[in-house]
Amino acid sequence: MGSYILKRLLSAIPVLLGITIIVFAIMAMIPGDPATAILGSYATPENVEKLNRDLGLDKPAAARYFIWLGNMLTGDFGQSFALNRPVIHEVLERFSATLVLAGTAFVLCCFFGILAGVVSASRQYGLADKAITFAVLLGISIPSFFLGMMMILLFAVSLKWLPVSGMYAIYGGGDLWDLLKHLAMPATALAVVATGVIARLSRSAMLEVLRQDFIRTARAKGVSEHRVIWGHALRAAMVSIIPVLGIQAGFVLSGAVYIEIVFQWPGVGRMLVDAILKRDILLVQGGVVLVAACYVIFNIMVDVAQSLLDPRIKT
Amino acid sequence: MRLFLRLLARNRLALAGAVVLGFVVLLVLMTPVLPLAEPNITNTADRFQRPFTPGHLLGTDHLGRDLLSRLLWGTRLSLAVGFSAAVIAATIGAAIGIVAGYFGGRTDNLIMRGVDMLMAFPYILLALAIVAALGPGLMNALIAVAAVNVPFFARNIRGITVGIAHKEFVDAAKLSGMGHGRIILSEILPNVLPVIVIAMSTTVGWMILETAGLSFLGLGSQPPQADLGSMLGEARAALITSPHTSVVPGVMILIIVMSINLLGDGVRDALDPRLRSGALTRPMAATLVDRDSVPEPSGDGILTLDGIETQFHVGDRIYRAVGGVSLSVGPGECLGLIGESGSGKSVTALSIMGLVASPPGVITGGAARYRGRDLIGMPYRELRRLRGDRIAYIFQDPLATLHPLYRVGDQLAEAIRCHHAIGRAEAHDRAIELLKSVRIPNPESRARSYPHEMSGGMRQRVGIAMALANDPDVIIADEPTTALDVTVQAQILSLLNDLRRDRGLAIVFITHDFGVVAQLCDRVAVMYAGRIVEEGPTAEILARPAHPYTSRLIDCVPELGGGRRELAAIPGLPPSVDDLPAGCAFAPRCDKKQSSCAVGEVALKPRDGRAVRCLYPDWRPA
Numbered sequence: 001m002g003s004y005i006l007k008r009l010l011s012a013i014p015v016l017l018g019i020t021i022i023v024f025a026i027m028a029m030i031p032g033d034p035a036t037a038i039l040g041s042y043a044t045p046e047n048v049e050k051l052n053r054d055l056g057l058d059k060p061a062a063a064r065y066f067i068w069l070g071n072m073l074t075g076d077f078g079q080s081f082a083l084n085r086p087v088i089h090e091v092l093e094r095f096s097a098t099l100v101l102a103g104t105a106f107v108l109c110c111f112f113g114i115l116a117g118v119v120s121a122s123r124q125y126g127l128a129d130k131a132i133t134f135a136v137l138l139g140i141s142i143p144s145f146f147l148g149m150m151m152i153l154l155f156a157v158s159l160k161w162l163p164v165s166g167m168y169a170i171y172g173g174g175d176l177w178d179l180l181k182h183l184a185m186p187a188t189a190l191a192v193v194a195t196g197v198i199a200r201l202s203r204s205a206m207l208e209v210l211r212q213d214f215i216r217t218a219r220a221k222g223v224s225e226h227r228v229i230w231g232h233a234l235r236a237a238m239v240s241i242i243p244v245l246g247i248q249a250g251f252v253l254s255g256a257v258y259i260e261i262v263f264q265w266p267g268v269g270r271m272l273v274d275a276i277l278k279r280d281i282l283l284v285q286g287g288v289v290l291v292a293a294c295y296v297i298f299n300i301m302v303d304v305a306q307s308l309l310d311p312r313i314k315t
Numbered sequence: 316m317r318l319f320l321r322l323l324a325r326n327r328l329a330l331a332g333a334v335v336l337g338f339v340v341l342l343v344l345m346t347p348v349l350p351l352a353e354p355n356i357t358n359t360a361d362r363f364q365r366p367f368t369p370g371h372l373l374g375t376d377h378l379g380r381d382l383l384s385r386l387l388w389g390t391r392l393s394l395a396v397g398f399s400a401a402v403i404a405a406t407i408g409a410a411i412g413i414v415a416g417y418f419g420g421r422t423d424n425l426i427m428r429g430v431d432m433l434m435a436f437p438y439i440l441l442a443l444a445i446v447a448a449l450g451p452g453l454m455n456a457l458i459a460v461a462a463v464n465v466p467f468f469a470r471n472i473r474g475i476t477v478g479i480a481h482k483e484f485v486d487a488a489k490l491s492g493m494g495h496g497r498i499i500l501s502e503i504l505p506n507v508l509p510v511i512v513i514a515m516s517t518t519v520g521w522m523i524l525e526t527a528g529l530s531f532l533g534l535g536s537q538p539p540q541a542d543l544g545s546m547l548g549e550a551r552a553a554l555i556t557s558p559h560t561s562v563v564p565g566v567m568i569l570i571i572v573m574s575i576n577l578l579g580d581g582v583r584d585a586l587d588p589r590l591r592s593g594a595l596t597r598p599m600a601a602t603l604v605d606r607d608s609v610p611e612p613s614g615d616g617i618l619t620l621d622g623i624e625t626q627f628h629v630g631d632r633i634y635r636a637v638g639g640v641s642l643s644v645g646p647g648e649c650l651g652l653i654g655e656s657g658s659g660k661s662v663t664a665l666s667i668m669g670l671v672a673s674p675p676g677v678i679t680g681g682a683a684r685y686r687g688r689d690l691i692g693m694p695y696r697e698l699r700r701l702r703g704d705r706i707a708y709i710f711q712d713p714l715a716t717l718h719p720l721y722r723v724g725d726q727l728a729e730a731i732r733c734h735h736a737i738g739r740a741e742a743h744d745r746a747i748e749l750l751k752s753v754r755i756p757n758p759e760s761r762a763r764s765y766p767h768e769m770s771g772g773m774r775q776r777v778g779i780a781m782a783l784a785n786d787p788d789v790i791i792a793d794e795p796t797t798a799l800d801v802t803v804q805a806q807i808l809s810l811l812n813d814l815r816r817d818r819g820l821a822i823v824f825i826t827h828d829f830g831v832v833a834q835l836c837d838r839v840a841v842m843y844a845g846r847i848v849e850e851g852p853t854a855e856i857l858a859r860p861a862h863p864y865t866s867r868l869i870d871c872v873p874e875l876g877g878g879r880r881e882l883a884a885i886p887g888l889p890p891s892v893d894d895l896p897a898g899c900a901f902a903p904r905c906d907k908k909q910s911s912c913a914v915g916e917v918a919l920k921p922r923d924g925r926a927v928r929c930l931y932p933d934w935r936p937a
């Protein structure tokens with residue numbers, strides 16, 4: 001098992017390198033030069049040239065890439081000019097807020113998605129199945145940012161149950177309960193789409209498994225229907241559900257950008273959008289690379305979980 | 316294509332989606348000629364008018380612009396951008412996928428590496444990076460959304476292309492000297508087109524959402540032009556005071572995406588043949604029973620079947636898989652049930668404990684009595700208590716019938732714990748004993764194996780051990796040796812034989828092989844087209860078969876006790892059970908048939924402890 005994890009981690013290195021190349025290549029397409037963007041259009045040509053030299057922008061792209069990569073390997077992601085602080089600090093701080101949000105949403109969507117899928121499959125064509133199928137359709141069709149706005153109207157403005165936005169109350173607060181209250185709406189809004197997708201997939205995976213011969217064997221043994229569904233069938237269905245969980249984690253992370261904007265959540269997505277609008281390139285690069293790297297690592301964890309679940313996978 | 320449209324139309328939800336989407340598309344096509352206010356004319360005096368104010372059906376926004384007009388123009392833009400993105404992504408993605416899949420080798424490797432890398436991004440990061448590079452704007456958002464979806468198409472299409480690229484017709488085209496380009500266009504593309512359409516129909520909704528999202532973030536369409544996303548984005552500032560400005564575009568996105576999704580599901584179902592047949596129905600815990608009357612008990616065995624009838628209801632068609640089978644076995648007795656595949660022997664066996672997959676299976680008549688209690692239509696709770704405890708099954712092909720992800724020891728222990736409240740450790744010890752009793756070497760370490768780690772013979776022994784777990788009275792063995800080689804088969808048969816001697820088991824042994832019957836069974840029942848055509852003591856039937864079908868079956872056996880045998884040597888095929896001929900079902904293949912054979916039912920007539928369903932049986936003197 002240990003060697004398998006190591007092998008997967010090693011195989012992630014070229015992927016991570018590829019990610020840095022892609023990010024760098026996209027950013028190199030930017031028309032005009034960043035120095036002008038930083039200094040504004042009133043800057044003198046000399047100042048622009050000096051800054052370009054300071055930033056290493058007078059060098060060819062390949063050289064710039066390796067400098068950037070080398071710096072990143074030593075933990076130096078550069079300086080955000082708009083915020084005037086190291087990129088790494090800003091990204092890590094924001095990313096932890098995103099992790100709280102996206103992590104909660106991910107747990108929610110896994111739990112409710114699988115639950116809904118299994119219930120739906122085990123009562124195929126029944127009332128519960130139809131209700132869930134409809135809810136799922138609604139869930140995957142609604143834009144999460146619109147859902148979030150409607151939730152604010154209902155739960156924060158009309159019912160006044162939950163705070164409108166932010167991560168903590170500005171005065172007082174700061175404890176776990178405060179966080180949970182602030183988290184409830186954004187995490188739910190973020191989880192809805194992925195829940196729908198997972199529910200759909202779990203349903204079809206369960207239907208596929210329930211027709212297998214080993215399910216008949218379990219029934220022939222006299223295993224109770226409850227255990228047939230939640231034990232034998234779900235265990236086997238997880239083999240095809242888990243890879244989708246990995247993909248959905250990416251969607252949850254992506255959706256977090258919108259939700260962070262709607263709920264003023266101080267996460268990395270909002271940071272990236274701001275950075276893009278301000279053309280804060282190093283911040284965009286660093287943020288994208290770090291988040292993508294986390295996602296790659298997460299997917300390795302998914303693979304490892306998969307190999308633990310399915311003894312047929314050669315480790 | 317006609318079939319496709321018909322299937323699509325039959326799906327009511329897809330049809331509803333198509334109608335709604337069609338209506339929206341029609342509306343936006345007509346937008347330029349509709350009598351609407353100018354979408355971009357601001358009138359700050361009329362800000363935030365509520366819906367249904369005169370002149371503004373849906374009210375106005377924060378700059379006093381008419382919402383209805385902006386909604387329609389915005390929808391127009393969103394739809395155009397979403398569909399363009401889908402078409403661009405599909406075209407580029409499919410091209411990449413086809414090239415990778417068709418050429419294979421290094422090209423494939425290189426391309427797919429790149430695709431995997433792009434897929435390692437959460438899609439929004441890539442889209443944001445692209446917009447960051449190109450600058451905000453609707454066109455750039457379109458490019459970004461198309462770009463992030465290219466890998467998805469490339470990967471899907473490549474998978475399909477790889478499958479096609481090695482088909483004979485492609486090889487033939489290559490041999491005939493066609494160029495790669497022409498082969499791709501004339502042979503590959505038509506075959507992957509349905510997949511492209513499915514992928515597009517299931518992603519176009521997403522793409523509309525994604526472009527709306529980028530606009531919502533202020534990275535897409537720039538003011539004063541607005542698509543649905545940027546309308547929502549602008550309205551967000553006034554969410555609390557004037558919610559209608561948010562609700563209007565939001566609901567529109569929901570309607571569009573939902574109808575596209577409905578339609579997309581319909582397209583997928585209509586194009587995907589696996590789903591089309593309705594194959595994905597789940598079998599219920601016990602077979603449906605729908606019978607008018609319960610027949611009187613006939614036999615006096617420990618297990619007695621009286622006129623079991625089982626049908627499969629698929630769509631409008633009814634397949635009579637089992638048409639009234641009566642059998643009886645006593646303790647220590649082994650009854651062989653023999654027939655070609657499709658003769659209904661397995662369905663008969665599965666009907667006993669309600670294990671026929673249902674839907675589509677329905678037991679429509681007869682009774683199956685265990686010690687006088689009717690198992691058919693017994694409440695599920697009672698039936699479950701008997702399953703595996705008093706009546707146990709051994710199935711063919713234990714690789715498929717054992718759970719692939721549980722250790723065999725645990726599967727055995729579970730069989731015991733289903734029926735006996737004993738602890739884990741005790742059940743485990745019992746499981747090891749069971750493995751020992753079916754002569755598995757090293758039972759302790761074997762118990763920790765997974766089914767795929769064992770040989771076929773070992774797996775079948777596990778299957779038998781599982782059947783024995785609760786010391787049942789009856790074992791129903793459904794072709795337990797078919798997948799095994801001759802020596803292992805002989806071992807398994809002798810094991811079963813010993814078990815029935817030692818434990819007084821009643822065995823119903825299902826097979827297509829008279830050689831196996833000869834080794835193990837006291838009596839044998841021959842099935843054809845869902846019915847028993849001959850029954851009697853094994854030795855007598857083997858020596859003097861009375862039914863023409865039985866004698867053919869026996870002729871197929873080259874030498875009793877020899878290797879594996881197939882029944883293919885009988886000319887003709889068994890009749891399809893949804894279309895049985897009138898009269899004798901065997902008549903089309905029978906060389907002794909007379910004209911009277913096709914008239915009316917042929918009854919199963921008993922004689923001297925045997926029975927035969929034939930008008931001209933071959934009764935030879937002993």
Ligand code: SF4
Binds near residue numbers: 863903905929930931
């Ligand atoms: S009834 Fe007639 S057709 Fe049928 S098996 Fe007997 S002889 Fe052949």
